[in-house]
Amino acid sequence: MDTPRGFNLLHLLSHSLLLLPLLTNSKTPPIQDEKSKIISRFQQYLQINTSQPSPDYQKSTQFLLAQANSISLESQVLEFVKGKPIVLLKWPGSDPSLPSILLNSHTDVVPSESSKWVYPPFGAHIDEEGNIFARGSQDMKCVGMQYIEAVRKLNISGFRPKRSLYLSFVPDEEIGGLAGAQKLASSDVFKDMNVGIALDEGLASPNENYRLFYGERAPWMLVIKSTGAPGHGAKLYEDSAMENLFKSIESIRRFRASQFDLVKTGLKAEGEVISVNMAFLKAGTPSPTGFVMNLQPSEAEAGFDIRIPPMANLESLEKRIAEEWAPTSRNMSFEFRGKGIPHDDQGRPLVTATDSSNPWWALLEEAIMKTNGKIGKPEIFPASTDARNFRLVGLHAIGFSPMANTPILLHDHNEFLNHAEYLRGIDVYVSVIKAYASYIPPRRHEDSRDEL
Template identity: 75%
Template sequence: MKCVGMQYLEAIRKLKASGFHPLRSVYLSFVPDEEIGGHDGVEKFVDSDVFTNMNLGIVLDEGLASPSEDYRVFYAERSPWWLVIKATGQPGHGAKLYDNSAMENLFKSIESVRRFRDSQFDLVKAGLQAEGEVVSINMVFLKAGTPSPTGFVMNLQPSVAQAGFDIRVPPTADPESLERRIAEEWAPVSRNMTFELGQFKQKANVHDKFGKPVLTATDSSNPWWDLLEEAVRKANGKLGKPEVFPAATDSRYFRELGFPAIGFSPMANTPILLHDHNEFLNQDEYLKGVDVYVSIIKAYASYVEHTRKEGSKDEL
């Protein structure tokens, strides 16, 4: 986010002006395409020699605004699965009923998806799980019809219909079970559904390269977490309960490789207006956030592991 990017830059400026000399290198990265998957951004970056030579220790990425005085902090995120379901059926005159028409087949799938979506939403409404801990699914497009030079023909059943779904999968979910649900309930071959042909436009991993859930430890086993808590406290701030980020960020590409990554934006007492009209950040909260980053970067860049060999230089 632009506000967070500027806070980082201002924090670095203040640290340099104070004469601070880090033991670890601090890298600020500005990369494109996070909103559309990051394939030409971080995904390529983490596969580069430049990244390998950085000798990474910890990653900080964006978080969300917090309406309360506590800063929100994220140790994992939901992985995006962008799915296209394609239905085929018997074309015919619009005045007739066809149980195996493309639209009829697709409507049955949409209804099955809606029931699953409601079951997940009910868990959130009942307070049993947080937003980031359930599978979310939203239909984002519906495509069907028989086109003509003047628009769509109104009296013909289309032979093909498609729907696109934005699915977000938490690291605690069972991806194999979800894929079986898609194949057996949402896009079964028995209803002339061709999910195998539509497949995913994007399907991010929910496990890292070691086969473990893609998340970062938030206890004493992770020294970077302890340093973050203490640094925020020194800057007169407080972290809320660690959460699973409800959307997707570039952090997943680092976590998939086994690196710790924390989502954090110092924006307390601020309504959540992400992608909404009139997004804003109060100037006092913005300036306080700069000081929070000064404290965090200073702590991280000064951290010396007990097993660190004299003369070596780890990176941040």
């Protein structure tokens, strides 16, 4: 049926007018739209499953190279160990003679038990409060992407660095970093980079103060073994393998309690004491249904994760292990499955100076405060990070992750970071990079003849 032309036009105009407010309101303000893009890029990185023991490094590498290309950074992929790529990005400075800045992060994350998470650990779900749930949201994909987003902002603003800026994304930090930061720090490529200061990961802070770390505890992975004659399950006798191991465990437990008391009473921070935690206990004679219950085993062993601050007396600890925890007089022995280095090659604590001898520390504090950030007391990192590899080659290295008012959830179930805190951290890095990349040390004037 034919409809009058006037009716069609009137109907169309009225329908368009009704839609106009809806279309206008549906537009996202430019600032809000840009924030959404920033969060989306973070989510994309988090959604790449780089958990140990089978991280998808190929996918993370492709993603990072695409990000580098989008902000015109130079890039290269290094493989000191096959299948373990290091993505190295560079923003060239105007004065190549000045030592460069290194912003380091690791691409791998620890495994997660998805059944114990509220949201899938690689879904990067954002809840109603703006919390982004994902493995790596705190440790430490947040920091790696904040580096990139800060450079993006600075690039758009027209800022040009005097010092060259390197962004390194290394593998395998969660399993010791042997194929990642350790290889990089000892390479000729690294020497040619002429790095003057390295920034690496820190920890979230439950309060308003950002946390800065100038050193870290070294990991000693200790395995204690005990032997003895097997015996009937009903027999009481001295020096069985299990009895001897229990004596050691009790001695270690008392030492652990004494160290923990120092923390609980506020006399020392967590990073300043020696921590000891049992990682495994292995004993018993296997049977088809489990273990033989009426047989005392002839061997038993236990593994301990020990973390040692740089100021600790290593000789005293080694003596304690040999004489109290695993004495040969009780048919015991011990070995280290890993032994981190808390001192340099001259026996000095492996730490970064926080006084006037290190201008990078003051520059970092000033840059953070310019963003209205607050800073807590300098700390020793309670675990270990890739920063130790840079300190071992004589560099200043500082641990810092801009996450205030955030529960510490690294390696925990339901790891998350609030989107507002993530965005705020980008602005902090904008300030830090600007300060570091523009820093020119004061010249040392020679004394005049008159002064001489």
